[in-house]
Amino acid sequence: MSQRPVVMGKKTASKNVDPITLYNFTFPAEQLAVRTALADIRTALEQALLDSDLVGRVESALAELFNNIVKHAYANQGSGTLKCTVTKTAPGVVVNVIDHGKAMPGHTLPDGDLPNLEVGFSDLPEGGFGWFIIKSQTDGLSYEREGADNYTQLVFEVRRNA
């Protein structure tokens, strides 16, 4: 990820400094720990005075990613961990997530298409929204498998018309 300097907002110093780390923790890959992490990340983003649309998108996308990792990457592997780093950059926020679970099938991200809603009542989808939500809430998304680790990066920029 690029580490170019960022001009700070007027609440802080006016000189150029490195991107600011807002959150950097490793937590157990289980649902209640995910909840706590999401709450802590929301607090960190709010304290950094990021706009509420951006905060909402980060929470939504990370909830889906973390739950996917808990359910799919770590399924049947017992307990695992998730490392998440949230960095404030000039255009918004960059989030790096590392897990040691199974690789994404084909070592690529899913298409993330919206499930078909033009179906009968009893066939309405009860899932399959996760990657669609992640893709639509992010402005950049990448995934790499390296050794036994999954590296996922999500980029969020302030959307002016949000």
Next chain:
Amino acid sequence: MELNSAKTGEAHVLTPIADRIDAASAIQFKDAIRAATVDGPARIVLDLGHVKFVDSSGLGAIVASMKHLGAGRKMDLAALNPDVDKVFRLTRMDTVFTIYEDLDAATGQVST
């Protein structure tokens, strides 16, 4: 999951007393709604006024609860906060559910 229940006119208003309907609480949500709707009015209004966050598991649980009611009954939604509303619009679930701005609109049958 704690659920407040009130009969208002022809509707059964169910209000989850929860911050989040998410992966960690989706099953409890479904169980609570099922238990509360075994019988009673054909129209359910799910009042999401306390809920600040819904993820795809929560969304799935709301759809599953609506489907469980059967095609002869109806589940409408009311009082979605901006983040929750966004999830419904993004996933086009706002085309599946009738969404009311608040409980008064939902029970007064005035669509927003």
